[in-house]
Amino acid sequence: MDKECISPGQGMLLLAGLGIGTTLLFIPSILIQYANQSAILSLVLGCAPGIVLLLILSSLNRFYPGQSLVQYSASILGLPGKILGLLFIWFAFHLGVLVLHNIGDFVGVVMLAETPTPIVYFFVVAITAFALLLGLETVSRAFGLLLCFSIFFNLLLLLFTLPHADFNNLLPILENGWSPVVKASIYLSSFPLGEFILLGMLIFNIKGSKGTAIPLIQGQLIATVVAIAIILQVITILGAERASRSIMAIVSVLNSISGSNLLLIPFSMTWFIFAIAKFFICYYAFVTGFAHWSKMDDYRxxxxxxxxxxxxxxxxxxxxxxxxxxxxxxxxxxxxLPIEYGIPLLLWLAAGVKALLQRREGRH
Structure with missing residues (x-):
């Protein structure tokens, strides 16, 4: 396949888009259902599994440079690796379906209530398919430009909602102990942090791929900071009880403030950019994974x-x-969770054992 190259900074932004993606809509209410006012602590605690996953993927990339997860799974384990590759392709496809469905729900509820959902699906897929045909490099540059626009409107939204915040809603912290916080962080490990496994299909495209761990971890930190800001807005304005009953908590925040309709469209555009970035990565991982698995010359x-x-x-x-x-x-x-962490950990252990055995054979 044609070699596509992106910079470490572009890889960082793509991971941030994958981490933020549909998280802005669904994660706040789900984490608050688990941990109430302590949901922010679950975000901090949940960073660790995501960092471990990124370190494993970076290590595997050093073991097998220039190969995707689907390719080196077969190189490491043979036929069982081919089966694991097929499982990964299914996961990328299933996650892409979920993200597409979430985009359709949001557009139908917030923006185009009378538009048939299949029409929304068609245009989202058409835009993303066009981006895929242009290639990973072009999309990475475009997303870098769009992210500046997104950051501006997120800051504007934060400043607009700040006067309506009641910081007493953040108390009490750890009212029910650490158990709900740990449960919320375990959930966070699967959605969205575990979804970083999709980077196994593009990490080898990053220039200087021997040092990809640091920019990728920085991308995760960007996504975490954005998520913390959103949850702070949701809890301080809606309160934990009301936020836990809301499906799209940040939309409820905007609807609860007078004059917020002025910001609903810019927020929708901002969220749409992140959601399209996540859907692009899922779509890309699915088609490139299948192309690698079937040994095609091109995914297009x-x-x-x-x-x-x-x-x-x-x-x-x-x-x-x-x-x-x-x-x-x-x-x-x-x-x-078994797919997101089980597959990379199994491949990493098998690759380490294989490398150790090869060293011993070389000595003899």
Whole structure:
């Protein structure tokens, strides 16, 4: 396949987009349901598994430079590795369907209530497919420019809501002890931190890929800071009890403030940029993963058929945003954690053992 190269800074921004993505909508209310006012502590505690995952992926990239996760899984384990690669491709596809469904829910609820959801799916997939055909480098540069726009409107939103904040809503902290905080951080480890496994399909494209861990961790920290700011807004304005009942808590924040309609459209555009970035990475991981698995020369012939498949499944998987959030809260951690952390850890251990055995053979 053609070699695409992005800078470490662009890799950092793509990871930040993957981490923020649909998190702005669903994570605040779910974490608050678990940990109430202590949800911010769960964000800080949950950073550790994400950092470990990024270190494992960076280490595997040093073991097998120039190869994607699907490729080096077969190099390490042979046929079982091919099966693991297929499992990863399924995960990328399933996550892409969920993100596409979330985008359709948001657009239908907030922006275009009378527009049929399949039409929204079609245009989102069409935009992303066009970006895929242009290539990873072009999208990385475009997202870097759009992120400046997004940061500006996020700061504007923060300043607009600050006078309406009641910081007494942040108390009491750790009212029920550490147990709810730990549960919330475990959930956070699966969504969105565990989704960093998708970087296994593009980390080898980063220039100077031997030192990718630091910029990727910086990208995670950017996503964490944004998430902390959003949860602070949600708790201080809505209160923990009301926020826990809201499906899209940040939208409820905007609707609860007079004159907030002026900011709803800029916020929608900002969120849409991050969501498209996340959907792009899922879509890219799916089609490139399948191309690598089937040893195709190029992933581009798979872009349009893959997009049609994503639309088809997104139309039947869930009926509304409430059903989607229920799946995310109840079933997603048990389903995703073994894939998100189990596959990289197994490959990392197997690669280490294989390298150790090769060194011993070389000595003899």
């Amino acid at each position: 012939p798979l872009v349009l058929p893959g997009g049609a498949l994503l639309i088809s499944i997104a139309m039947i998987i869930y009926h509304d945003a409430g059903e989607s959030q229920k799946f995310l809260k109840i079933y997603w951690p048990a389903y995703s």
